[in-house]
Amino acid sequence: MPELPEVETVVRDLRPVLRGRSILAVRPSRQQLRRPWQAAWNPAVSGAQVEGLRRRGKWILIDLRGHGRAPGRTSQRPALGLPVVRIHLGMTGQLTVVPTTEPLPDHVHVVFELDNDTELRFRDPRRFGCAEYFPDRAAVDAALDAELGPEPFAMDPEAFRAAVGRTTRCLKAVLLDQQVVAGVGNIYADEVLFRAGLHPQRPGSSLSAAECDRLRETLAAVLERAIASRGSTIRDYVGGSGLRGGFQNEFAVYGRTDQPCRVCGTPIVCLRLAGRSSHYCPTCQPARTRVSGPATRRRGR
DNA sequence: CTGTAATCCTGCGAGC
DNA sequence: TGCTCGCAGGATTACA
Numbered sequence: 001m002p003e004l005p006e007v008e009t010v011v012r013d014l015r016p017v018l019r020g021r022s023i024l025a026v027r028p029s030r031q032q033l034r035r036p037w038q039a040a041w042n043p044a045v046s047g048a049q050v051e052g053l054r055r056r057g058k059w060i061l062i063d064l065r066g067h068g069r070a071p072g073r074t075s076q077r078p079a080l081g082l083p084v085v086r087i088h089l090g091m092t093g094q095l096t097v098v099p100t101t102e103p104l105p106d107h108v109h110v111v112f113e114l115d116n117d118t119e120l121r122f123r124d125p126r127r128f129g130c131a132e133y134f135p136d137r138a139a140v141d142a143a144l145d146a147e148l149g150p151e152p153f154a155m156d157p158e159a160f161r162a163a164v165g166r167t168t169r170c171l172k173a174v175l176l177d178q179q180v181v182a183g184v185g186n187i188y189a190d191e192v193l194f195r196a197g198l199h200p201q202r203p204g205s206s207l208s209a210a211e212c213d214r215l216r217e218t219l220a221a222v223l224e225r226a227i228a229s230r231g232s233t234i235r236d237y238v239g240g241s242g243l244r245g246g247f248q249n250e251f252a253v254y255g256r257t258d259q260p261c262r263v264c265g266t267p268i269v270c271l272r273l274a275g276r277s278s279h280y281c282p283t284c285q286p287a288r289t290r291v292s293g294p295a296t297r298r299r300g301r
Numbered sequence: 302c303t304g305t306a307a308t309c310c311t312g313c314g315a316g317c
Numbered sequence: 318t319g320c321t322c323g324c325a326g327g328a329t330t331a332c333a
Contacts, residue, residue: 002326034309034328058327091326092311107311126310128327169303178328185326234326235313254326275305277324 002089004152004183005226006237006245007058010095013240015053017097018062018120022049024113033109034090034130041133044083045112051082056141057148057182060087060095063137082137090128092236096121125236148182152219155181161212164204171207171215172200173274181219187232187254190279192222194253199285200278201271225250253279 002010025046028037048064055061062085087095100117110131112120122131134140149163150156163180164171174180175189184192193200196218198211207215231237231245234255238244252262257270261281271278 006326088327090310090328093326124310125312126325126327128310167302173304176327187326232326237326272305276327 002058002093002231002237003185003188004055004058004223005188005229005247006231006239007055007060007089007183008227009231009239009245010089011053011055011060011240013243014095014097014120017118017240018050018114019052020050021118022047022115023064024115027111027113029109031109031127033124033127034088035132038133040135044133044135045085048083056144057151057178058088058185059144060089061085061140062087081135084134084137084140085131086134086140087122087131088129090124090126090130092126093122093124093129094236094238096123096238096240096242098242147179149177149179150181152181152183152216152223155216155220157213157216160216161209164207164212164215167204169204170201170273171198171204172276172278174204175219176274176276183223184219186276186278187234187251188219188222188226190254191252192219194280194285195222197284197286199287200273200280201287253281255279 023045026041028041045064048066051063051065053060053062064083064085087093089095097114097118097120100113100119104111104121105123107125107127108121108123109127110122114120122129150159160181164174167174169177171193172189175184175192176186190200192215196211196215198207198215226232226245226247229245229247229250230239230243232247232251233244234248253268256268257279258267260266261268261284264281264283266281266283268279269282271280
């Protein structure tokens with residue numbers, strides 16, 4: 001569920017609440033998330049202090065200072081590291097800080113006990129998300145940069161044109177590819193393509209430079225607007241403070257199958273592309289670039 | 302390389 | 318009221 005705007009909202013909500021707090025302990029539920037629980041969690045994270053929160057693509061990064069209670073004598077500790085907790089919300093993940101006295105709902109799979117009678121809870125009914133511990137911040141950043149494309153804001157226009165132009169995959173698949181641009185998911189891919197007037201099925205290589213630039217600019221604009229609305233809540237999503245998002249009220253196409261396009265009235269169409277439901281307006285997003293004049297007539301080979 | 306489908310899960314709404 | 322079915326914001330893998 002959570003795409004870039006939702007993850008960004010969670011990070012902005014939690015940053016002032018978590019910064020400077022110490023983690024007393026980490027408790028997993030009995031059920032596994034996407035990756036198995038790491039035994040290193042507790043000795044490494046307990047006692048560490050939260051230095052800050054960041055987002056990269058759809059990942060939430062909690063930067064820690066100190067390694068907490070290392071086993072053995074103090075003198076045998078390794079040099080102070082900069083550990084990181086890395087969290088992905090998957091489809092239904094929620095990350096909130098609440099007083100310890102708050103009743104524990106179902107599907108809370110990781111609890112970080114904090115030093116002020118509150119706790120950070122990772123709740124994820126479908127368990128497609130994951131929470132991992134890494135001992136070294138630089139290594140995490142390097143790994144993320146290797147597996148993710150650039151953040152959608154301030155992308156290099158040349159590089160984006162090259163990435164889109166070199167593939168025959170359809171635009172929907174291109175936008176969902178985290179290596180092309182990080183953070184876009186099913187909702188915003190559809191919304192961006194509508195606002196850019198591009199058919200989701202068009203091959204990346206069919207775009208002109210101008211269309212590519214328009215796509216890149218629309219992408220940043222839509223995501224920024226969505227962040228300003230605190231993301232979209234279809235069902236499960238809540239921000240770090242438990243608040244729902246508001247951008248679902250501005251959807252032009254997502255989830256609006258058969259409803260009239262807000263611009264031209266044509267019924268919105270839903271197709272299956274890249275394994276995901278894809279919504280678009282067949283009038284506002286023509287399948288072929290509109291070309292005027294008889295030059296488009298077939299000329300001999 | 303590209304597209305498709307299945308997989309990991311739970312929950313909810315539609316339709317009967 | 319209750320049942321089954323299909324689908325859901327993600328990501329990875331296998332296979333044609």
